Amino acid sequence: MSSNKPDTEHGRKPVQAKNGAPIIEVRDLVTRYGETTVLDGISCAVRPGEIFVIIGGSGSGKTTLLKHMCGLLQPAAGEIVYRGQDITRMDEDELAQMQRSIGIxxxxxxxxxxxxxxxxxxxxxxxxxxxxxxxxxxxxxxxxxxxxxxxxxxxxxxxxxxxxxxxxxxxxxxxxxxPLVYFDEPSAGIDPIMASGLDDLILDLNRLLGTTFVIVTHELDSIRKVAHRILMLDRGKVIFLGTMEEADHTDVERVRQFFERRPDEFIAHRNIA
Amino acid sequence: MSEIRLKCPDTLNAESGPALLEEVKGGLPEEGQNVVLDFSRTRSMDSMGSAWLMRLAEAVRGRGGELRWEHASGDVVAFLDLVKPGLLTRPTPPERAPGFFEATGGSAINMVTELREFWNLVIDTIYWTVLAPFEGRGFRWGLFIDEMHEMGVRAVQIVCLMNFLLGLIVAMLLSKQAEAYGIQIFVADVVMIGFARELGAVMTATVVSARTGAAIAAEIATMQVQEEIDALRGMGLNVTQFLVSPKLLAMLVVLPCLVALGIVCGVLGGAVWGIFVLDFEPSVWFNETLQRCELRDIVEGMTKTIVFAVMIVLVGCHNGLRVTGGSRGVGLMTTRAVVMDIFFMIIIDIQFATLFYYVLE
Structure with a gap:
C-alpha cells in the first residue's frame, strides 16, 4: 500500500496570525499565594491562529499564568476574557462549557x-x-x-x-x-528529534486547522521554530512582548540574557570560584 | 489487480465522509480491488474527514485491496502526510486474553515470584533491624521516633474509641443472655477475658492495619512511582534500612502499647454498661473484672500482637514496593495491603488459638 508523491511541496513556516479580536485576553492579572505575589499586573492578548509562547526563568509564573488562562486558577485581581467573556466571573457550568472548547x-x-x-x-x-x-x-x-x-x-x-x-x-x-490549545513544556524531557517532530506537529496543526496555541517553554530551539509572538515573564511581571525578531534586537537585558544563555552573576561567580 | 477510481468531494469532512465511504463500499464488488482516490477537486479536509478516510482505508484493506490517492494539492497534501501513518497501518488488535493453562501458569509464576520477593524482604528486614545496628551499620533513630509518633500517638484516640464501643456492644449483647439466668455479673468476666485474649489485639490490629498499614503501602508505592526508591538505591542507600526497619521497630513498640490501651478501653466500655444500665456498684463490677484478669490471658493477647505488628509492616512495605503503573497502581496496592493484613490477621489468630487452647492447654 502506498501513497503518490505530493503534487506540491509544503514547508513548515509559521503563518501569520489572523488579526481581529483576540481569542483570549489577560487584563491586569494579579495572583497571590499567601503573602507572595506570583503574577503582578499581567496583560496580554492572544490572536486567533497565533502560536503564543510564554517564556521566563524557573518560578517566574509561566505555568501559573497558563493555568489562569485555562480557568484552573482564580486570580486575586484582573480579568481573563475568552471570546468576549470574562472567565473569572463565570459560574461552574459556564466555565466547564468554556473548558470544553479548549485543549490542555x-x-x-x-x-x-x-x-x-x-x-x-x-x-x-x-x-x-x-x-x-x-x-x-x-x-x-x-x-x-x-x-x-x-x-x-x-x-x-x-x-x-x-x-x-x-x-x-x-x-x-x-x-x-x-480552536485553542494550551501546551505546558512540550519539549521538556524528550529527545531533540522528538521535540523537533512535536514542533512540526504544532506548526502543522496551527496551519492546517487554524489552531491557536499558547505554549509555555524554555527550549530556545522550539521558541525560534514555532513562536509567532513571545511573552517573557520575570518575577511575575511582563518584561517583553513581541516577535522573535524583536526579541533578538531588544535592549531588555533579561531577555538578551535568556536567549544568549548567560548565567546570573552569582552563578557565574560561583563557577569561577 | 484491478482498481477503481473515485473522485473525492470538494471538502472532506464529517458531512461528506460517510457518502464517500458508501460510494467506495458500493464500488467494491470483487475481493482484492485497489481503490484510488482522486483529490484533484478537493480544496480542504479536516480531522473528521481524515477519520472517515481512515475507516475507508480499513474497509478497502478488509477486502484485500489497497488505498492510494493522487492529484492532491496544497494543504490537502500536508493533511494527508500528517495522517498517512494511520492510513497505512492496521489498527492494533487488543491483546489476546490468556487461555486457562496460560492464566494458571502465569498466576503460579507470579505467586512464586511474590513469595520470593517477600522472603527476601523478611531476611533483609531481620538483618537491618536486628543485626546491622550491632555491626555499626547504623539505624535511623530519628525516623523511628517520628514513626512511633505517627503510628502510635496519633492512633490513640481512634483505638480507644473503637475498643470502648466494642466493649460496650459486647456487654449489651451478653447481658441480655445472662439476664435469663440471673448471672449478669459474669458479663464483667467475659468482657475481661474476651478483650485480654482476643478482642483487644484483633480490634486494635484491625484499626492499625486500616490506618497505618494502608499509609505504609501508599507511601512506599508513591515513592516507587515517583522514582524516590530508585533515587535511594542510586545513592547507594538500602531501602530496607532506610524505610522498612524504622517502621518495623516503631510498630513493635507502639502496637503492644495500643493493644494494652485497647484492652483497658474495652473493659471500660463493658463497665459503663454494667454500672449505668445493669446497676452494679462500680466496686463490685471492677472487683469481678480484676479477679478474672490473669497474666496468662494478657501474655496470650500480647504475643500475637507482636506477630501482628511484624505482619502489618511487612505486608504494607511488600505491597508498596511491588507497585507498577501510576496512581491506579498505588490505589490497588494500598487496598491489597489492607485486605492481606486482615486475612493474615485471621489466619495468625487461628494459629494462636490452636496453640494456646489445644496444644499448650
Missing part, C-alpha cells in the same frame, strides 16, 4: 493511568457526544497517528516513555479539534 496538554501529560492511551483520547469524544460513536475509534486512531503513536492505542500510560506520554497528552488535547 499538561507538562506531565495528565493521562489517566487506569485507561489505555486510546481510551484517554476517546474520553472527551465520548463525554461530550460531539462525534458519532461509531466513528470514535477511527478518530482516536487518527489523532494517535498524528502524534506518532498509532501503535500505542492499547497500551497503558505506565507502559509509555515520558515523550510518548507527552504526545499522547497532546492527542487527547486536540481530540475535539479545539
Amino acid at each position: 496538554a499538561f507538562q506531565s501529560s495528565g493521562l489517566f493511568n487506569s485507561m489505555t492511551v486510546g481510551d484517554n483520547v476517546a474520553l472527551p469524544l465520548r463525554e461530550y457526544g460531539e462525534v458519532d460513536n461509531s466513528l470514535i475509534p477511527d478518530v482516536v486512531r487518527m489523532k494517535l497517528s498524528l502524534v506518532g503513536l498509532a501503535d500505542a492505542e492499547n497500551k497503558l500510560p505506565s507502559e509509555l516513555s515520558g515523550g510518548m506520554r507527552k504526545r499522547a497528552g497532546l492527542a487527547r488535547a486536540i481530540a475535539l479539534d479545539p
Whole structure:
C-alpha cells in the first residue's frame, strides 16, 4: 500500500496570525499565594491562529499564568476574557462549557493511568457526544497517528516513555479539534528529534486547522521554530512582548540574557570560584 | 489487480465522509480491488474527514485491496502526510486474553515470584533491624521516633474509641443472655477475658492495619512511582534500612502499647454498661473484672500482637514496593495491603488459638 508523491511541496513556516479580536485576553492579572505575589499586573492578548509562547526563568509564573488562562486558577485581581467573556466571573457550568472548547496538554501529560492511551483520547469524544460513536475509534486512531503513536492505542500510560506520554497528552488535547490549545513544556524531557517532530506537529496543526496555541517553554530551539509572538515573564511581571525578531534586537537585558544563555552573576561567580 | 477510481468531494469532512465511504463500499464488488482516490477537486479536509478516510482505508484493506490517492494539492497534501501513518497501518488488535493453562501458569509464576520477593524482604528486614545496628551499620533513630509518633500517638484516640464501643456492644449483647439466668455479673468476666485474649489485639490490629498499614503501602508505592526508591538505591542507600526497619521497630513498640490501651478501653466500655444500665456498684463490677484478669490471658493477647505488628509492616512495605503503573497502581496496592493484613490477621489468630487452647492447654 502506498501513497503518490505530493503534487506540491509544503514547508513548515509559521503563518501569520489572523488579526481581529483576540481569542483570549489577560487584563491586569494579579495572583497571590499567601503573602507572595506570583503574577503582578499581567496583560496580554492572544490572536486567533497565533502560536503564543510564554517564556521566563524557573518560578517566574509561566505555568501559573497558563493555568489562569485555562480557568484552573482564580486570580486575586484582573480579568481573563475568552471570546468576549470574562472567565473569572463565570459560574461552574459556564466555565466547564468554556473548558470544553479548549485543549490542555499538561507538562506531565495528565493521562489517566487506569485507561489505555486510546481510551484517554476517546474520553472527551465520548463525554461530550460531539462525534458519532461509531466513528470514535477511527478518530482516536487518527489523532494517535498524528502524534506518532498509532501503535500505542492499547497500551497503558505506565507502559509509555515520558515523550510518548507527552504526545499522547497532546492527542487527547486536540481530540475535539479545539480552536485553542494550551501546551505546558512540550519539549521538556524528550529527545531533540522528538521535540523537533512535536514542533512540526504544532506548526502543522496551527496551519492546517487554524489552531491557536499558547505554549509555555524554555527550549530556545522550539521558541525560534514555532513562536509567532513571545511573552517573557520575570518575577511575575511582563518584561517583553513581541516577535522573535524583536526579541533578538531588544535592549531588555533579561531577555538578551535568556536567549544568549548567560548565567546570573552569582552563578557565574560561583563557577569561577 | 484491478482498481477503481473515485473522485473525492470538494471538502472532506464529517458531512461528506460517510457518502464517500458508501460510494467506495458500493464500488467494491470483487475481493482484492485497489481503490484510488482522486483529490484533484478537493480544496480542504479536516480531522473528521481524515477519520472517515481512515475507516475507508480499513474497509478497502478488509477486502484485500489497497488505498492510494493522487492529484492532491496544497494543504490537502500536508493533511494527508500528517495522517498517512494511520492510513497505512492496521489498527492494533487488543491483546489476546490468556487461555486457562496460560492464566494458571502465569498466576503460579507470579505467586512464586511474590513469595520470593517477600522472603527476601523478611531476611533483609531481620538483618537491618536486628543485626546491622550491632555491626555499626547504623539505624535511623530519628525516623523511628517520628514513626512511633505517627503510628502510635496519633492512633490513640481512634483505638480507644473503637475498643470502648466494642466493649460496650459486647456487654449489651451478653447481658441480655445472662439476664435469663440471673448471672449478669459474669458479663464483667467475659468482657475481661474476651478483650485480654482476643478482642483487644484483633480490634486494635484491625484499626492499625486500616490506618497505618494502608499509609505504609501508599507511601512506599508513591515513592516507587515517583522514582524516590530508585533515587535511594542510586545513592547507594538500602531501602530496607532506610524505610522498612524504622517502621518495623516503631510498630513493635507502639502496637503492644495500643493493644494494652485497647484492652483497658474495652473493659471500660463493658463497665459503663454494667454500672449505668445493669446497676452494679462500680466496686463490685471492677472487683469481678480484676479477679478474672490473669497474666496468662494478657501474655496470650500480647504475643500475637507482636506477630501482628511484624505482619502489618511487612505486608504494607511488600505491597508498596511491588507497585507498577501510576496512581491506579498505588490505589490497588494500598487496598491489597489492607485486605492481606486482615486475612493474615485471621489466619495468625487461628494459629494462636490452636496453640494456646489445644496444644499448650
